Amino acid sequence: MKANQILRSITPVLSPLFAISSALLVGAGLIALAGVNPIAAYSVLFREALANYYGFGTTLTKTAPLLLTSLGVFVALKAGQFNIGGEGQIYMGGLGSVLVGLYVHGLPALIHVPLALLSGFLFGAIWGLIPGYLKAIRGINEVITTLLLNYIALNLINYLVSNPLIEPGAPSPYSPTIATSAQLPIILPQTQTHAGILIGFAATIVLWIVFQRLPLGYQVEAVGQNPIAARYAGISVERTIMLVMATAGGLAGLAGAGEVMGLKYRLFDQFSPGYGFDAIAIAFLSRGNLVGVVMTSLFFGALRSGANVMQRSAGVPVTVVYAIQGLAVLFIAIGLALEKRFAIRQSSVITSG
Amino acid sequence: MRDGETAYLRLEGITKRFGNFVANDSINLKVNAGSIHGLLGENGAGKTTLMNILCGLYQPEAGQIYLHDRAVQITSPKVAIAQGIGMIHQHFMLVPQLTVTENIILGSPLTLRLNLKQKSREILVMSERYGLSIDPLAKVGDLPVGTQQRVEILKALYRQAKVLILDEPTAVLTPPEVQGFFKVLRQLAAANHTILFISHKLDEILSLCDHITVLRRGRVVGTMIAHNSTRQDLARLMVGRDVLFHLEKAAQSSDHIVLEVQNLQVRDDRHLNAVQNVSFTLKAGEILGVAGVDGNGQRELADAIAGLRPATAGELILNGQIITRWTMQQRIKRLKIGYIPEDRQKMGLILRFSIARNLILKGFQQLPFCRNGWLQRGAIAHHATQAIQSFDIRATSGKLRVSQLSGGNQQKVVLARELSGDPTLIVAMQPTRGLDVGATEYVQQALLTERQRGAAILYISTELEEIMMMSDRIAVLYEGRFVAILDAATATVEQLGLLMAGSPAGRLSP
Numbered sequence: 001m002k003a004n005q006i007l008r009s010i011t012p013v014l015s016p017l018f019a020i021s022s023a024l025l026v027g028a029g030l031i032a033l034a035g036v037n038p039i040a041a042y043s044v045l046f047r048e049a050l051a052n053y054y055g056f057g058t059t060l061t062k063t064a065p066l067l068l069t070s071l072g073v074f075v076a077l078k079a080g081q082f083n084i085g086g087e088g089q090i091y092m093g094g095l096g097s098v099l100v101g102l103y104v105h106g107l108p109a110l111i112h113v114p115l116a117l118l119s120g121f122l123f124g125a126i127w128g129l130i131p132g133y134l135k136a137i138r139g140i141n142e143v144i145t146t147l148l149l150n151y152i153a154l155n156l157i158n159y160l161v162s163n164p165l166i167e168p169g170a171p172s173p174y175s176p177t178i179a180t181s182a183q184l185p186i187i188l189p190q191t192q193t194h195a196g197i198l199i200g201f202a203a204t205i206v207l208w209i210v211f212q213r214l215p216l217g218y219q220v221e222a223v224g225q226n227p228i229a230a231r232y233a234g235i236s237v238e239r240t241i242m243l244v245m246a247t248a249g250g251l252a253g254l255a256g257a258g259e260v261m262g263l264k265y266r267l268f269d270q271f272s273p274g275y276g277f278d279a280i281a282i283a284f285l286s287r288g289n290l291v292g293v294v295m296t297s298l299f300f301g302a303l304r305s306g307a308n309v310m311q312r313s314a315g316v317p318v319t320v321v322y323a324i325q326g327l328a329v330l331f332i333a334i335g336l337a338l339e340k341r342f343a344i345r346q347s348s349v350i351t352s353g
Numbered sequence: 354m355r356d357g358e359t360a361y362l363r364l365e366g367i368t369k370r371f372g373n374f375v376a377n378d379s380i381n382l383k384v385n386a387g388s389i390h391g392l393l394g395e396n397g398a399g400k401t402t403l404m405n406i407l408c409g410l411y412q413p414e415a416g417q418i419y420l421h422d423r424a425v426q427i428t429s430p431k432v433a434i435a436q437g438i439g440m441i442h443q444h445f446m447l448v449p450q451l452t453v454t455e456n457i458i459l460g461s462p463l464t465l466r467l468n469l470k471q472k473s474r475e476i477l478v479m480s481e482r483y484g485l486s487i488d489p490l491a492k493v494g495d496l497p498v499g500t501q502q503r504v505e506i507l508k509a510l511y512r513q514a515k516v517l518i519l520d521e522p523t524a525v526l527t528p529p530e531v532q533g534f535f536k537v538l539r540q541l542a543a544a545n546h547t548i549l550f551i552s553h554k555l556d557e558i559l560s561l562c563d564h565i566t567v568l569r570r571g572r573v574v575g576t577m578i579a580h581n582s583t584r585q586d587l588a589r590l591m592v593g594r595d596v597l598f599h600l601e602k603a604a605q606s607s608d609h610i611v612l613e614v615q616n617l618q619v620r621d622d623r624h625l626n627a628v629q630n631v632s633f634t635l636k637a638g639e640i641l642g643v644a645g646v647d648g649n650g651q652r653e654l655a656d657a658i659a660g661l662r663p664a665t666a667g668e669l670i671l672n673g674q675i676i677t678r679w680t681m682q683q684r685i686k687r688l689k690i691g692y693i694p695e696d697r698q699k700m701g702l703i704l705r706f707s708i709a710r711n712l713i714l715k716g717f718q719q720l721p722f723c724r725n726g727w728l729q730r731g732a733i734a735h736h737a738t739q740a741i742q743s744f745d746i747r748a749t750s751g752k753l754r755v756s757q758l759s760g761g762n763q764q765k766v767v768l769a770r771e772l773s774g775d776p777t778l779i780v781a782m783q784p785t786r787g788l789d790v791g792a793t794e795y796v797q798q799a800l801l802t803e804r805q806r807g808a809a810i811l812y813i814s815t816e817l818e819e820i821m822m823m824s825d826r827i828a829v830l831y832e833g834r835f836v837a838i839l840d841a842a843t844a845t846v847e848q849l850g851l852l853m854a855g856s857p858a859g860r861l862s863p
Binding site: 214215219221222225229230234236 | 660682685692694702703715723728
């Protein structure tokens with residue numbers, strides 16, 4: 001029993017490691033198939049992404065939206081909700097911040113930046129609250145609604161930046177630049193690394209406190225683990241789900257706001273390269289563990305950051321990186337299935353009669 | 354067992370381990386052809402494991418099964434069926450959308466032509482032969498539970514089962530239905546079927562079976578002839594010590610009315626009236642038992658009192674305060690109501706939470722567990738340690754997950770939470786369901802202690818004997834109405850049984 005307990009306590013760390021290393025291993029096979037030495041390719045990738053000042057900056061830049069959006073998926077998952085809508089929430093967050101960045105003037109950065117962030121959070125939160133409300137009150141599956149809302153958001157942004165928000169004379173759909181007072185500062189000189197990553201870390205710490213120390217975190221987990229028992233204990237499951245989904249959307253909204261305020265300074269059509277979907281993979285890989293979310297976000301950020309250089313210098317197509325991400329998810333699913341089998345064998349010991 | 358009689362089913366040295374845990378320890382069992390053999394044991398004694406071995410779901414590590422003195426290997430449920438072993442599970446394995454005939458022929462070897470009409474005729478003939486009258490064309494979902502059970506039996510017989518294994522088959526039946534069911538089983542035995550009847554109910558086993566084998570902790574602790582044994586003998590064998598069958602309790606004396614329910618009406622999930630026009634009063638230190646067959650409005654009644662379901666009409670008055678329209682949150686914060694829900698795993702506990710975290714499920718926003726908006730880890734852990742001690746929860750620490758506890762200990766966690774803070778009103782719904790004798794005793798004693806303290810208790814159960822043992826007064830719930838409220842001291846099982854089945858005959862006597 002002792003050995004089992006130790007095993008159980010380290011599985012949250014062990015299984016993402018297993019998944020990621022297996023994915024890298026199979027990815028190595030794919031690279032070899034492309035006719036490149038996998039060791040050489042990987043060393044280029046990770047040296048660029050982690051050991052090079054500029055490359056590490058890019059890693060952090062890419063990690064910021066991944067981290068915030070996957071925190072959103074993570075929070076929803078804690079309440080038993082599958083938030084597939086990170087992508088749409090990112091776009092709405094971007095919209096929220098760009099509106100404040102464009103149309104609010106004459107504020108010092110100290111107020112303008114938080115205001116634009118808040119607006120991004122709120123726009124994302126609304127995009128999370130809609131499926132939350134539909135799930136809690138109307139009983140409509142949130143997987144479907146969050147997924148579909150992605151397309152609504154995407155097309156809404158497309159319309160807005162092509163029509164009312166378009167910069168006059170722009171060659172492709174994008175908005176004018178936001179006021180400098182609404183721009184996030186660069187934190188690593190000479191790189192694009194903006195303060196978005198700090199917002200991500202701060203959000204992680206806040207969530208850690210909520211889930212470790214506050215009654216709200218307990219309430220959310222209770223609803224996620226057993227909504228019926230939570231209801232019998234007087235917890236309003238509906239309100240909890242709506243709150244959590246709004247928060248989830250808000251966190252992804254912050255990711256979108258960060259992209260606009262720290263990186264692009266405008267709202268672009270299709271400005272997210274699928275961060276919202278990567279975030280789902282990250283949240284699942286981290287198995288309800290916040291440290292895992294940070295580490296996996298960094299890993300995905302590093303993959304994205306190093307991929308281009310790997311393509312340029314080693315000739316390995318970028319798509320290999322997407323294959324590795326997909327494989328990691330596949331292996332985490334395999335790991336879960338194995339664990340389940342193990343758990344069933346364990347529980348039958350106790351309950352068999 | 355006398356020599357010369359042929360054992361149709363014989364087990365020799367069956368052993369099954371799960372890890373270090375020995376679920377079945379060299380079990381020997383002989384069941385004669387045409388007899389009803391009872392398998393008695395507490396939860397966790399190894400009954401279900403043994404049964405799963407017989408129907409091919411588990412493979413034993415050691416031992417041999419003989420059918421008619423022929424060694425057989427039951428490697429899968431398919432093999433079990435081919436060997437003529439039929440299993441009737443506690444939870445029916447029927448498709449509610451299909452007809453009786455369709456359900457019965459489901460899974461039988463494929464033929465090119467279905468010919469449902471002819472199959473229906475066959476099934477009708479078969480059902481009449483065994484006295485299990487049934488309409489082969491009825492949809493299973495529309496049939497009452499007792500009839501569904503007949504379908505299960507017919508399904509086994511249709512597959513030429515010679516041995517029938519029944520797992521706690523009476524749990525879903527009313528007392529009159531149980532009697533009818535026993536008649537059917539005796540007929541089947543007379544037709545030379547061999548029946549293995551698994552139960553933890555002493556009276557049923559004694560009145561139905563020819564022989565009884567008692568299991569305790571995975572071992573056979575005794576095999577006896579039913580008409581030579583008594584409840585006391587069996588209970589002692591089953592539990593390993595003497596068991597009390599009568600609970601001592603002082604007379605209820607207070608006149609203080611804790612709960613008054615007036616013309617209560619509650620709707621179920623389908624928006625039909627599940628509770629109609631129910632009125633009663635409940636005094637301090639009194640237990641009002643609510644008897645009735647499952648699904649007659651018990652859940653809705655309990656939920657309405659706890660505040661989980663709105664009352665569509667009528668009033669709830671607690672200690673002189675009208676609380677009908679109070680939300681559950683308000684009731685938890687300002688009233689002292691303990692609610693033991695019917696399904697502890699689904700409604701009462703969060704299985705993946707630790708004991709400590711389950712204990713604060715209701716009070717996590719209040720002192721001492723939450724101070725100035727922060728959870729108080731020390732207070733939570735301390736509370737768990739205390740509860741483990743005072744409720745005799747068999748766990749090494751409050752950090753243990755509730756899913757790792759046995760059913761009895763899980764229920765103790767629920768009790769520890771719901772009875773803490775001296776509730777004035779306790780709604781206990783099937784609080785001993787699925788518990789073994791020892792744990793049942795514990796739960797009942799705990800509730801009687803609360804009664805002694807002056808709590809008013811609504812005790813809802815489908816087990817008549819339990820109701821009669823615990824209650825001061827007994828209300829019978831039938832189709833959402835209280836058809837009678839009787840004094841527990843004078844009520845009889847027959848009378849209650851009739852009332853539960855909706856017969857007005859029971860109402861004639863006071």
